[in-house]
Amino acid sequence: MGKIKDGKKKGREGGGEGKTGQAMQFNHALGQHILKNPLIVQALVDKSALRNTDTVLEIGPGTGNMTVKMLDKVKRVIACELDPRMVAELQKRVQGSHYQSKLQILVGDVIKTELPFFDVCVANVPYQISSPLVFKLLLHRPFFRCAVLMFQREFAQRLVAQPGDKLYCRLSINTQLLARVDHLMKVGKNNFRPPPKVESSVVRIEPRNPPPPINFKEWDGLTRICFVRKNKTLSAGFNTTGVLLLMEKNYKVQKSVQGEEVPQDFNIKALVDEVLQSSGFKEKRARTMDIDDFMKLLHAFNSAGIHFV
Structure with a gap:
């Protein structure tokens, strides 16, 4: 920070x-x-x-x-x-x-x-x-x-x-x-x-009062990943081994809390790629993204069951 x-x-x-x-x-x-x-x-x-x-x-x-x-x-x-x-x-x-x-x-x-x-x-x-x-x-x-x-x-x-x-x-x-x-x-x-x-x-x-309706810890988790390599594409940043392992762990914990099973053939890399592709952020770079961009990206990940806390 x-x-x-x-x-x-x-x-x-x-x-x-x-x-x-x-x-x-x-x-x-x-x-x-x-x-x-x-x-x-x-x-x-x-x-x-x-x-x-x-x-x-x-x-x-x-x-x-x-x-x-x-x-x-x-x-x-x-x-x-x-x-x-x-x-x-x-x-x-x-x-x-x-x-x-x-x-x-x-x-x-x-x-x-x-x-x-x-x-x-x-x-x-x-x-x-x-x-x-x-x-x-x-x-x-x-x-x-x-x-x-x-x-x-x-x-x-x-x-x-x-x-x-x-x-x-x-x-x-x-x-x-x-x-x-x-x-x-x-x-x-x-x-x-x-x-x-x-x-x-x-x-x-x-x-800002009232504050934006967003979980700041989750927001901070997302921006932390994105800005580690702010000049690289998001696709490159999210495809590092450490990031994928962290996101897979979070995904499984979230599913467990919800009482849902994770399929045996689950692939976190494929899911992350799908989210980045469908949301239009795969080739974006953190250094050019504004608050609205990050809100849209966080919403896209959350909608796919991926969280950052």
Whole structure:
């Protein structure tokens, strides 16, 4: 799902230009760099279009530059932070102020944390959790209004890529199935201290509500197979031994659940070929297919008794 290579981790909003930022050693393994440009912090807040009735989820608040700006505008901020030193700085920053009662801090890894209700998510995301975080948010219930998130530039470009684009991949189509994604702005590496190795971008993610009437696990199983070789024809991709064995196993499990017997002469390869041929997708390539194409393909497989969970 568009894995980020080691070392390509982006800035976390830290202590700005004040004493805290200079005194504290930031943990690069957690993706911590200081976002030194207050205009970028303000732009993230502005583009979130916050309302005074909102509960905001902030992931990786650092020492709280953005947190404080949001506390001024909203009903409540829930900040999720992994580094206990940052938690201490954040608590110290609001202690004794009128912000204290509006701030709730969740200490821990956001990917492993059960998230409460929120209206808007605003985050300067550590690169290594980019993909799991996107899908954790999109599968979160109840629905939130939108998320404004800063990612590594290439990851952001994958999120918004369209069929035929060089960066179009499984991440693109899986995200766009569940949400509308817009690229908002680019953020250069020199806005951080020390500068990270990569450029950043801010995207806005708005969940589709209601969501498409589709089993996402099954959809994800299909796109996983198709995008392993996105430039090859679907016929070539589905005719590898590993894929055929997996699909045969799924087929037999499904028939067993339904109380039906599988004929002794059953041939999964022949059935897959028949589905691809009759649906018109045999010579198609995943890199050029849109959401409607994949929905039609999934329906064709399901109608033939083939599932992907």
